[in-house]
Amino acid sequence: MKINQNWQSQKRGYGKELLFLVSLLGSTSSALANLPSSSTQTMPATLLDSQNTSAWVVTLSGGPSWISGGETQTFYLAPEIEKTYTADKPTNTVGEGDLFLGVQKPLYNKLLGQLGFDFAATGNAGLSGDIWDDADPEFNNHNYDYDINHKAFALKGKLLLDMNLPVIPWISASAGIGFNQASHFTNNSTIFQALPNPDFSDNTTSSFTYTLAVGIQRIITKNWQAGVSYEFADWGKSELGNAEGQTMGSGLSLSHLYSNAVLLNITYLA
């Protein structure tokens, strides 16, 4: 129930970002004007052949993503209960999958453009650290860990340079809305005398998210291409829900979580 309430409030908070996405889509209407009317239309044999033709594009990407993050935070959970949560900042490796649906259109000379929607999802990234009671390192009596995973829906643009070489270099950028689920918070006592604290609850936060990527791809057949890319992403904000008995502040939160991914991709042009 609490999670739903958070989602509702955050959803309202990101209305502006959704409007921004819609306006972005509108501004690209000229690119969409030359779309083929049906997928049965005769397709170009190569990208060079397609310089004067528009095409539908479907790209499926996947690969490892490395996340390092966490921030040391100090706050009151209730009157007279102040705690510091330190961050270990280890590097996590998680899986990332990505589906892009869009159109390709020649832009200028050997420059091609792709525009469309992107759906991305990742596995759980683990964050951990120590808990100092009274926000005092002398009372470093607990440690904690929790998971964050990320799903995103974004508008993505991609520029490809076809120099008639074996591979085609490209860059891309996307912006959209991300859904960051913080979950499985657990804490453990590090000394016998300290009793475990109630855990923060699971919570999903929606947030503005963006990616920047660079990659190369190679034409396999008339319709198929494959490639590899590096992608930087900002997952945006994440926040755990309150713990039982907590009357002040919120759960642990992060305003940004950054990932670096190496993705293999396969593209179908129709």
Add this chain to the structure above:
Amino acid sequence: MKITRWILSISLLLFSSLLLAGQSIWTFTPVSGFPPTVSVAPGGTATIKYTMTNQSSQTHTLVMTPIAGITQVTTAGNCGNPFILTNHQSCTLTLTVDGNTLPGNITGGPQVCQQGSQLQCYQPNFADSLQITKVANNTAGITVSPSTLALTAYSQTPGYLTVTNTSTSITATNIVATLPPSWTDVSQNASQCVSVAPEESCQLIFTPGNTAYNPESVPIQGSNTTQTSAIISVNAPSTTTLSTSLSTLTLAASGNARQLSITNVGSAPAYDVTYNVSPDLPAGTTISPANCGTLDTSSTCVLTITPGSTASNTPSVLSIQAINALDVTTDLYVLTYGSIYQQGYVFSIDDTTAIDGSIGGTTAALTDNSSGIQWFNGSYTTIGASSLTDGASNTQQIVNTQGIGGYAASVCANYAVDSAGNSPCTTGTCYNNWYLPAICQLGSSSGSAGCASGTPNMLDNLSSLVNSCSGSACLSGAYWSSTEFVGSPNIEAWLQIFSSGGGSFQLTLPKSEEFMVRCTRNLTT
């Protein structure tokens, strides 16, 4: 730049590991006389007290989590409910255990939380946690302290377990530990624990044997008590280090007894310190005491070695052993005139040296050092080497005056031989400081040089090399002494003629003549 980041990372790691220690924000210290371990029978009560201290600089409002059968006493002088502790302030948390309402045994706690939630709660450390046993009406609860006992094999040092009768009304009887059956050499004295009044303690006393045993949980119980247990082990003794005062001890046959000190220089007692000798000591030589028993740290055992009349042919190696130390050795020699020691024949023995060291003495080289060499270095000079008995000082004077060259005294001054017989030295111990003997070290008072009777000399004390002797060791013919002839000190010096069958004599001749040389040397430790 990278190095700086590494150093920073390592520093942070070290710092964070220091932080890992942790401590309670509020601590529980049991108040003496009101321990947290009690046994309570129906109808009985017990009081447990902790001193609660706020270790933080922040103020905390605290509440104890209720426990069935236990009531917090909040009257004046005790912690209230809730109770507020400012910076490092303390109060006494007093708990009354009611045997009637106690539902069963209680292990752990009490828990004291920040008021209003479970977000910050602490309890005593394990040893100070509540251990409340609900017992039947006629059973006394017992506790044992310490919970582990480590004995040391060979030490014969007893270990103690204190058993406390936690009952407030029942006398505990016949409390005893049941040791594992295989621990046959560990003894227990439970005589103090035959009858233990309520809330009183007794001691069980354990004495180890010579066998080590792994830790075992040993049950402890009386005729009318609950059962408790302690972990008991018999550990092998820690290793230590022995040291002897001398690596070599020389004695005179039929001479004075001498002392050798064995010291425990390690950090643990040395157990069962004994010794053996190999090869055997020469007949008649004895060592006492027969063993040194246990040697405490920094303690010394003095062995007295009394020589018999028989001399050693080879060194007897005295090996000192202990259960928990590496062996140490001392070479023992019983010497007499004619014994070969330090690459020479012993012809003089000084048994007046301190009894915690070796004898003194003088040896003659095993063979001649020259078959013919002149006394002087080419010119006649009065040197003042006039001592009849001190060849070492004569030789020093001669060499200082005559300098480098080939002459009798320099042959000895430059002689060196090692313990393997190599000359010059190449291995083992090098024996140097040889000198040309004075005339009375060569010959006796029967000669014409005027030697005092009783002066140890080669003629008297190495007679087997003079009479009926064959081989390179023999003394035969004319040998230069280091003593100048006082009648014409610039021209002549004394000679000893060794002749088998009593024909030996002394005479003076010009320093330019060439005669044999047999060097001598004072014993070193």
